[in-house]
Amino acid sequence: MNRNEFFKLYGLTIALLVTQLSVAHAAPSDSQHLHRPVAIESIGQRLVVANRDSGSLALIDLPKDQVVTAFTAKLADRISDIATIGDEEIFVADPAENQILHVRLHGNTATVQERVSVPASPVRLSRSSNGDFLVVACHWARQLVLLEVDRFGSQTPCTLDLDFSPRELLFANDSELIVTDAFGGRIAIVDIGKRSVVADVEIPGHNIRGLTFEPKTGRLMLAHQLINGFLPNSRDHVFWGNVVTNLMRYVEVDKIQAAVKRKRIHGAIYPLGQERDGAGDPGPVLATLSGHVVSLLSGVNQIGIRQPDDREFVRISVGRGPSAVCEIPNGLGQFQDCVAVANRFDDSVSIVDLNQPAVVKTVWLSSDATLSDVARGEMLFHDASLSLDGWFSCASCHTDGHSCDELNDNLGDNTFGEPKRVLSLLGVAQTSPWAWNGGQTQLVDQIRKSMKLTMQSEEQRKIDEDEVFAIAAYLRTLDFAPGIDAARSVHGNQTGSLKVDETQANLVREGKTIFHNANCVECHAYDAFTSGVVQNVGLADLPDLELSPPSLRGVSQRRAWLHDGRAKSLRDVFATAKHQSVDFTRRELDALVAYLRSL
Structure with missing residues (x-):
């Protein structure tokens, strides 16, 4: 079978505008406001949809062949993920307040029972199969939080530090958890009992957004992207998908367990895109009880479906920005093998029959919400159709507005032959001029140039x-990321509420003095810590380079770090790459790094 035969495209969609039930202490969706569904789970004969922007849950009943929806009251400022236990217990991650909420359902009413504060930016939740543990991935803090479900509100959360930003979580068994990198290709296995990392490897790639076990073989399946920096x-x-490739990677779990720390492993790969049909931004992956595999292709508004005894993915269209998927255990009416897909950018849920395959119902969470410029900009930022043949979106390189690095x-920089590290767009409104060479003084000019020359949009x-x-x-709304140590000092919505380590605080103050005395402020002035003009980089091997x-x-x-990514740690910037001509002592380097980690 050649590569072109791997993919077929079907387009059947039957839309159903559902009735919204009024609920005690809850208002139905305001047509002027978006919900932005980002997580979905099945409990009994209903679906629970987590709405990021409205901070509410949508409860979708699935009796026989009818679909009705109710909305809970606003539970949180924002919601990034949910995890369910049984038919009534839901745990909700609120990244705005840095809290995990324990919510109980009573009919169509949701009540918050308890709240637990966690470090900055809880993005994912995962429960152990026995329901004993709940794990929270806090990606800016680079920490996992382990919570015992039975003692949810009465325990001091146990945190585990990582040296990468965690995102996707998958329990291998009741005692081992697989964790993947939010930005790069790191994969770790955590022993829950020992509260420690027992395996740590890396795959070639970035933006791991899909993580599950393959039916029958038990191999780990990872949906991700791979950027080739040297083409x-x-x-x-x-056009050929050589710049950004969209992949499904298969890795034996025992290969991860046996690998030495930070070993690069490869496994087997399956291309999710082909020429003229790029499959931009692979998202979550689900393996169903029937043996189907569903892969969301978030940037092109499609899903790929693999039948139980096949290896190719058949692609069908769903709503805009598919972001989460769950199985409907007993199907829906005549359709026995079904999944529900939450579509973030058009406030809908697609009910998909896996055997046809086709969308058989569309559940609308809002009917005529008005898009602001910011909301439309976010949607476009994640839209791979802006690139030639849909290979990648802005978010493919600028993950979560940040950077894949x-x-x-x-x-x-107006030239080929000198690849450079992808810059973060967090705080971008405050960092003019733009591009590594400072060639753009207007943000819209930089965006237009990127669409035309990097994404090849105009073809x-x-x-x-x-x-x-x-x-x-949209980009002007993005704030800077917190430093790792600052993110770890956040507890709930209170900055610095944890006990201050005076030794570390003194080291940070010492580092700030060194930063000033070494004249780092000439290029990295306070507030935005940049200068607004091109400067000599100060590298020994590139004495004339200005960026x-x-x-x-x-x-x-x-x-x-640095324009070509040569430094692999903050310490390497000075100790190895020799940025600055000063020979810092070990103590001075410790202090300088501590200060930079606090920014």
Whole structure:
């Protein structure tokens, strides 16, 4: 079978506008406001949908062939994920308040029972199969939080530090948890009983968003992207998927367990895209009890479905921005093998029959919500159709608005041949001029240039200026990431509420003095910690290189440093790459790194 035969596209969609039930202490969806569903789970004969922006849950009843929906009251400022235990208990992650909520359902009413404060940015929840443990991934804090369900509100949360930002979580068994990198290709196995990392490997790739076990073989399946930093971002390389490739990777779990620390492993790969049909931004992956595998292709508004005895994925269209999927255990009416897909960018849930395969119902969470420029900009930022043949979106490289920290050889600096590290867009409104060479003084000009030359947008359609300005409006809302140590000092919504380590605080103050005395402020002035003009980089092997200094706000949240990614730690920036001509002592380096980690 050749590569073109791997994919078939079906387009059957039957839309059903559902009735919204009024609920005690809850208002139905305001048509002017978006819900933005980001998580979905099945409990009994209903679906629970977590709405990021409205901070509510949508409860979808599935009796026989009818679908009715009710909305709970606002439970949280924002919701990033949910985990259910039984038919009534739901745990909700609130990244705005840095809390985990224990919620109990009574009919169509949800009541918050308890709240537990956690470090900054809880993004994922996972429960052990026996229901004893709940694990929280806090990605800016680079920590896991382990909670015993029976003592949820009466315990001091146990935290486990990681040296990468965690995101996807999957229990291998009741005592071992698989954790993947939010930005890069790291995979770790955590022993829950020992509260320690027992395996740590890396795959070639970034943006791991799908994680499950393959039916029958038990191999780990990872949906992710792979950026090739040493090929020019030319039209031909984008067309063939050589710049950003979308993959399903299969890895034997015992290979991870046996590997030495940070060993790079490969496994087997399956391409999710092909020429003229790129499959941008692979998302969550689900293996069903019937043996089907469902892979969300979030950037192209599709899902791939693999039948139990097949290896190819058949692609069908769903709603805009599919972001979460769950199995409907008993099917829906005549359709026996069904999944529900939450579509973030059009406030809908697609009910999919896996055997046809086709969308058989669409549940609308809001009917006529009005998109602001910011909301439209976020949608476009995650839209792979802006690139040639749908290979990648803005978010493919600028993950969560941040950075995958890989190299890319594009024309941002007006030349090929010198690949540079992808810059973070967090706080981008405060970091003009833009591009590594500081060549753009207007943010909209930088966006337009990236769409035209990096994404090769114009081959398929003329660039829409309204879209450029909408993306700019969205980017201006993005704030800097917190430093790792700052994120770890957050407890709930109270910054610095944990006991202050005076020794560490003194080291940070000492580092700030060194930063000032070494004249780092010439290029990284306070507030935004950048200068607004190009500066000499100060590298021994590149004495004449001038670049626009990136902001140091959130600098500890990177995986590689300097324009070419040569430094693999903050310490390496000075000790190995020799940024600055000063020979710092060990103590001075400790202090300087501590200060940078606090920014």
